[in-house]
Amino acid sequence: MNSGEIGRVDVTERAAELLRSLRQRYGAIMFHQSGGCCDGSAPMCYLKGEFRTGVHDVHLGDLSVPGVPERIEVWMSGPQFEYWQHTHLTIDVVTGRGSGFSLEAPDGLRFLLRSRLLTEEELNSL
Amino acid sequence: MPQYAAPGTAGSVVEYRARYDHFIGGEYVPPAEGGYFENPTPVTGRTFTELARGTAADVEKAVDAAEGAARSWGKTAPAERAGVLLAIADRVEENLEKLAVAESWENGKPVREALAADMPLAVDHFRYFAGALRAQEGTISQIDEDTVAYHFHEPLGVVGQIIPWNFPILMATWKLAPALAGGNTVVLKPAEQTPASIHVLLELIADLLPAGVINVVNGFGVEAGKPLASNPRINKIAFTGETTTGRLILQYASENIIPATVELGGKSPNIFFDDVAAADDAFHDKALEGFALFALNQGEVCTCPSRALVQRGIYDEFVAAAVERTERSAPGHPLDTETRIGAQSSNDQLEKILAYIDIGKQEGARILTGGGRADPGGELSGGYYVEPTVFEGHNRQRIFQEEIFGPVVSVTSFGDYEEAVEIANDTLYGLGAGVWSRSGNTAYRAARDIQAGRVWVNNYHSYPAHAAFGGYKQSGIGRETHKMMLDHYQQTKNMLVSYSVNSMGLF
Numbered sequence: 207m208n209s210g211e212i213g214r215v216d217v218t219e220r221a222a223e224l225l226r227s228l229r230q231r232y233g234a235i236m237f238h239q240s241g242g243c244c245d246g247s248a249p250m251c252y253l254k255g256e257f258r259t260g261v262h263d264v265h266l267g268d269l270s271v272p273g274v275p276e277r278i279e280v281w282m283s284g285p286q287f288e289y290w291q292h293t294h295l296t297i298d299v300v301t302g303r304g305s306g307f308s309l310e311a312p313d314g315l316r317f318l319l320r321s322r323l324l325t326e327e328e329l330n331s332l
Numbered sequence: 333m334p335q336y337a338a339p340g341t342a343g344s345v346v347e348y349r350a351r352y353d354h355f356i357g358g359e360y361v362p363p364a365e366g367g368y369f370e371n372p373t374p375v376t377g378r379t380f381t382e383l384a385r386g387t388a389a390d391v392e393k394a395v396d397a398a399e400g401a402a403r404s405w406g407k408t409a410p411a412e413r414a415g416v417l418l419a420i421a422d423r424v425e426e427n428l429e430k431l432a433v434a435e436s437w438e439n440g441k442p443v444r445e446a447l448a449a450d451m452p453l454a455v456d457h458f459r460y461f462a463g464a465l466r467a468q469e470g471t472i473s474q475i476d477e478d479t480v481a482y483h484f485h486e487p488l489g490v491v492g493q494i495i496p497w498n499f500p501i502l503m504a505t506w507k508l509a510p511a512l513a514g515g516n517t518v519v520l521k522p523a524e525q526t527p528a529s530i531h532v533l534l535e536l537i538a539d540l541l542p543a544g545v546i547n548v549v550n551g552f553g554v555e556a557g558k559p560l561a562s563n564p565r566i567n568k569i570a571f572t573g574e575t576t577t578g579r580l581i582l583q584y585a586s587e588n589i590i591p592a593t594v595e596l597g598g599k600s601p602n603i604f605f606d607d608v609a610a611a612d613d614a615f616h617d618k619a620l621e622g623f624a625l626f627a628l629n630q631g632e633v634c635t636c637p638s639r640a641l642v643q644r645g646i647y648d649e650f651v652a653a654a655v656e657r658t659e660r661s662a663p664g665h666p667l668d669t670e671t672r673i674g675a676q677s678s679n680d681q682l683e684k685i686l687a688y689i690d691i692g693k694q695e696g697a698r699i700l701t702g703g704g705r706a707d708p709g710g711e712l713s714g715g716y717y718v719e720p721t722v723f724e725g726h727n728r729q730r731i732f733q734e735e736i737f738g739p740v741v742s743v744t745s746f747g748d749y750e751e752a753v754e755i756a757n758d759t760l761y762g763l764g765a766g767v768w769s770r771s772g773n774t775a776y777r778a779a780r781d782i783q784a785g786r787v788w789v790n791n792y793h794s795y796p797a798h799a800a801f802g803g804y805k806q807s808g809i810g811r812e813t814h815k816m817m818l819d820h821y822q823q824t825k826n827m828l829v830s831y832s833v834n835s836m837g838l839f
Binding site for chain 2: 239240252293300306309311318
């Protein structure tokens with residue numbers, strides 16, 4: 207889903223389908239990866255611009271999802287990125303009921319991260 | 333009694349209604365847009381009630397009610413407000429089993445814990461803030477012979493409160509008790525995973541409160557939480573949850589220039605120094621229990637001691653004993669009073685925990701026990717259970733750095749005091765920490781050097797009302813519990829009075 211480029215983020219087909227549906231209903235969207243309590247450590251999906259990224263946030267990459275006209279930006283706080291930078295993140299979706307203000311929760315669905323270690327080759331090219 | 337009957341079956345001490353609306357202005361009001369959402373129990377995965385799906389229009393109505401009640405509630409005598417809090421405490425105490433079973437069924441936590449901790453603590457918090465309010469005093473400062481500065485406490489007005497799902501009634505109490513004591517009215521949004529048990533509480537206490545003092549709007553974060561947090565008519569917002577939503581809440585608060593308190597979790601270190609194992613005695617046993625407390629409430633606690641740091645001199649033996657202690661508790665039926673580990677609160681929590689166990693393994697951490705989903709069998713097979721899991725690894729692995737919010741602890745060793753403190757502080761968070769040592773000097777120094785708002789020394793997971801709770805670093809802003817919370821829910825009015833009849837001679 208990320209045009210075959212080496213990147214830090216990707217999305218599963220199930221999640222891509224949900225993103226198309228959210229985009230159609232609400233307009234342009236974005237992700238910011240959360241940390242901490244309760245529904246922390248889960249990706250939060252907002253209307254683009256709803257969450258104001260700051261100077262210390264890291265733009266992890268963009269998701270290109272067929273049927274979504276613009277790329278979907280994925281962000282994380284800088285200090286959190288320090289601890290996460292050696293892993294590749296795939297946004298997936300499961301049934302559930304996250305709290306937080308993420309757009310998909312009322313659908314009874316929750317975005318979830320699946321992670322793997324980046325290979326040395328990937329790390330060198332990032 | 334070995335096991336309580338499930339709500340909805342014969343002999344249950346609590347009955348949930350089939351549907352709950354919003355509680356606004358002292359009565360139940362259907363949702364403006366007519367929608368409802370299902371509430372499943374994580375014990376079996378089956379739906380047991382449904383709740384009004386709140387939207388901006390419902391929040392507006394609740395804020396109207398809270399605004400309408402704010403003036404008279406804020407002017408009531410402290411003795412009267414304290415009396416209401418004491419009466420609430422009595423009702424909770426008289427209905428302790430009912431509320432404990434209601435919460436266990438909704439959240440998945442063992443009823444053993446709700447009976448012994450959540451509900452008695454809720455009772456105590458209401459009583460504590462009744463007492464704190466009665467004893468609260470303003471101050472008088474003598475500026476010069478004829479000038480006096482008086483400082484009065486005044487209510488903020490209408491406060492918004494967004495409650496997490498891990499302790500649905502106790503976390504609501506932590507926020508409600510000081511807010512009501514301070515003379516504020518409240519619009520509260522329970523978590524969408526656990527929206528119903530607060531209504532069991534409301535049914536018990538509604539007659540004690542003037543209409544509009546507490547208003548509850550159910551619903552999802554994006555549909556009901558956002559209109560509440562961004563509402564220009566609230567005078568404060570309080571939130572417990574995670575960092576990204578915390579930032580969003582602070583962003584909305586900055587737009588309205590209102591105070592916000594946010595409690596955003598942690599990755600709390602639990603440090604065991606060599607001298608813990610100097611004798612095989614009651615204290616050693618207490619320390620092992622302190623280790624195993626990572627599984628309390630299935631690990632769904634902001635202060636979960638999810639990083640255990642064990643000194644090298646005792647590492648092998650202590651960790652082996654700690655693993656054995658952990659294995660004594662397996663997930664079971666939450667309504668069985670012998671069960672110590674219940675169900676995770678929702679399917680997405682379960683999936684997230686399993687995803688973390690997966691990345692832990694990929695990063696090379698070793699599983700010492702657990703490591704998978706648990707199936708206690710029977711009707712529980714549809715619920716969300718995880719084996720208590722002990723990982724061994726190093727502090728730079730993601731399982732040491734991120735809040736998993738499950739019964740998962742990551743263990744590592746340290747050589748000396750300096751290394752212990754360095755590892756303990758190598759985290760984004762600073763909510764809780766545990767220090768275990770027979771040396772008062774070691775424990776004192778470590779507790780002072782650890783950057784966390786609550787450091788338990790030779791104990792863990794105790795939450796008395798008269799001790800301040802809150803985080804350093806990215807764990808949040810502000811405190812909960814303790815009488816200082818009254819300040820978080822009150823304005824300071826300074827009246828500066830001149831008792832001189834003479835002009836200043838300046839102008």
